[in-house]
Amino acid sequence: MRLLPNLDRAASIEDLRVLAKRRIPRFAFDLVDGGAESERNLRRNLEAFAEIELTPRYMVDVGAIDTRATLFGQTFDAPFGMAPIGMLNAFWPDADLSLARICKRHNIPYVASSAASTTLERLAEAAEGNGWFQLYVSGDPDVTESLIARAEAAQYPVMMVTADVPAAGKRDRDIRNQLAVPFRFTPEVVMQLMARPLWSLASLRHGKPNIANYADLLQSATSYADVQKTLITPRFTWQDLGRLRDRWRGKLLVKGILHPDDALRCAELGCDGIVVSNHGGRQVDFGPPTIAVLPSIAEALGGRVKILLDSGVRRGADLIRAKALGAHFALTGRALAFGVGAGGTAGADRAVEILTLELHRAMGQLGATSIADIGNAAITPRKQSTAIASDPAKYRDLPSSSISS
Template sequence: MAGKKEIKIDTRYPSVDDLRNRAKQKIPKFAFEYLDGGCNEDVNLHKNTSEIRDVELSPYYLNKHTSSDMKTELFGHTYDAPFGIAPVGLQGLMWPNAPEILAKSAFEHNIPFILSTVTTSSIERIGEITEGRSWFQLYHPAENRLRDDIFKRLEAAEYPVLVILCDVPTFGFRPRDIRNGLAMPPKMSVKNILQILQRPHWAYETLKHGQPNFETLKPYMPPGLDLKQLGKFMDQTFSGRLNEEKIKPIRDMWKGKLVIKGVANEEDAEKAIKLGLDGIIVSNHGGRQLDAGESTIKPLTRIAAKYKDQIKVMMDSGLRSGPDIARTLASGAEFTFLGRSFMYGVSALGKKGGDHTISLLKTELQQVMEQVCCENVADFPDHLIK
C-alpha cells in the first residue's frame, strides 16, 4: 500500500507551461502535435482553459484558519488530492513507458490513474503496479464477446471503477494528425523519420522499450498486422456510440463503480442517473471531438447545481494548474482529472515526470486553499464569486 509521498519539485519547471515547452523540445513534432492539438480550428481546446480561468474565488483573510486538507473521499476511498490522471490514448507514443511511469506515481501519491483501452500498457501490468487501484476507461467494443472478456480481466486485476466513454461516436477531425500520418491507418513518412532523428533521447528510449502497441488489445489482434490492417481492425473492433441499450447490460454485469465520461448536458446526466451509474465526468475529450461545443466548465456548473446530490459529478478537459482545479471544484465538481498536463510532465522529465507534475499541482492547490481560507475541498463552493 502506498504511503504518503514526499512533495518534490524540479525548480527548472515550476509550471505546466514550462513542462509543455520542455516536452516540445524532447519529443518528435508528430508526437507533440498529437498530444497538444484539438480538432478542427482548436476553438474548444482554448475555450476549455480560458473559460475555467474566468471563474473567480473570494479569499476570507480575517477568518480563523488552522489548516487546509486536500484529502477527498470518492467511491469509498480517501485520496490525497482531489485530482487524478485522465485516460490518454497512445501514451507510449509521446514518451516510452509513459503509462507505467504515471500509474506508479499516481499510486505512490494516492491519486487515481485511469487506463485507456487504447493506450500502450496492459490491464494486467497497470493493475499490478497500482495493486488493483487503477480505474479503466472502456471504448465500447462492437462485439459483446470482447467486452465480456475485458470485464473478466478487469475483475481479475481488481479494478474498482469502470469508466465508459460516450463522446467518441466518430473520431474527431484533427488536421495536424492527418498531416502527420497519425490518422487511422497511421503511416511513418520520411518527414516523421527526420523528426525522430532530431530527438535522440526519445529515439533511444523507444528502442529500449520497443515500439508502442495497444497492449490491452493484443490478445484480440491477429498477429503480423501491417498499418493498414491495424486501422481496419480498430474500425471493426469498436462501436463508439453509446446508448441506453448498450449501457444497461454493462450496469448489470459490472459489480464495481460505474462512471460515464463525456457528458456535456443535463439531459445525458439525467439518463446516467436513471441507468444507475455512480458517477459522471463532464468532459469534451480535451477539445478533441467537437470544436463547436461548449467548454466543460459551463455544463459542469449547471449539472452540478442540479444533480450533485444524486450522482458523483467530476470534470476533465482544460485544467492546467492548481488554481484551475480550485476553480473547477468551486464550480461544483467533486473531483477533477487532467490528461495533457501529466503527459507534458512525463514527456519533459521521463521517469521523474509523474512525481514532479503531481507534486506541482498539489503545491499549487495547497497554496490556493490556504490563501482563500478553505479548510476542506468540499468548502470550495463557499469561495465562488457568482
C-alpha cells in the first residue's frame, strides 16, 4: 500500500476529493464534504457553474498569459484564495497551517476562520502577509471584541464578517454520523478509524483538534448548543454591522450575501466589498447557487464595492465564469481542503496548481491574456446554448455574428 497517493495522477479537484475520501474516516470526510439537509443547494452550486458555457475565441496572441489580480492594493498571482474553514484539522492534521503556507507560496490570499483549529496569530505568521481574518460575531460582545483586537494586533489587513449564520446549518450527514460535543467513540466511529489507520495515527500524534481561538472558553462546553452560543448569534443586525465598520480600520468584507438589496446596504454602510456566498451549500438547502444571483448583485452595485464569490468553484473555468458575470475575485473552500485531505501540504499545493493550470489553459482558449480581458462577452448566450443542445441542426443556421457576443 502506498503511504502517499501519487498526486501527479490527480487531474482534477474531483480526483483529489476521491483520494481524500480514501484516506479519511467517513465522519470526518462528511464534515467537510457535506451540506445542508438534502444537499440540493450544494449540488446546484456545481451544476449552475457547469451550465454556463464560454465561447472560445482564436487567432489572438496568447503566448503570454497573466493570471494576476489586484485586490485592496495587493497583487495576487491568481484571482482566487482560500475561503475560511473552521475545524479543518479534524479533516487532516495541521491542515490550517499547510494551507496558509501553500497560499503564501502561490501568492494567493488565505482566510483564517474564527473557528479554525489553529490560532489566528499562528495563521497570520504562516500566511506571511497573505492572510485575511474571518469574523464570526459572537452572542457575547466581549468575545467579538477580543477577536477583533487580536486580528488587529496580528495585522490582518482585511476582515471578513460572516453574515449567513443566524444559526448553524442543519447538516444531515453530521446528524447521521452522530457528531457530538464532546466527541464520542461510538462503535461505528471506532470501525471507521480502524479502516483508516494512517489518518488515525496522524491524528493521534497531533492530538484532538479544537477551535483554537476560543480554546479556554470552550473547555467547559458539553454540547453543540454551548459551542454555537460562543461562536455565533441570531441577533447580528445591520446596526451591528455599522458599528463593526466604525471599529475596524482595515478593509471590511461581508460574507454570505445573496440579495442585491443586502449588497447595496453593505456598500451604503461603507464596507469595502461583499462575498456572494451560500457557505458552500451548508446553511440552507432551498437557496440559489451563487453564480445565478451574481449578475443581479453586480448590476445593483454598479462597481461601488468589490465583489468576491464562492460556493462551488472546482474548475479553473469557474473562476472565468465568476469574473465574466461580475466578480472581481473568487474564493474556494472545499477545492483546497480536498487537496490537503488527499496529500497534506503536497496535496494542497497540487490543488492550487490544478486550478491555476486550468485557468491558464481556459484563458488561452478564450483569447484572454489577462484577467481584466475576461468580460461578459465570454459567456455563450443562453438561448444559443440551449438551442444547440436541443437541436444541433439549428446551430448551423445561426448567423455567425450571434455565435459569440
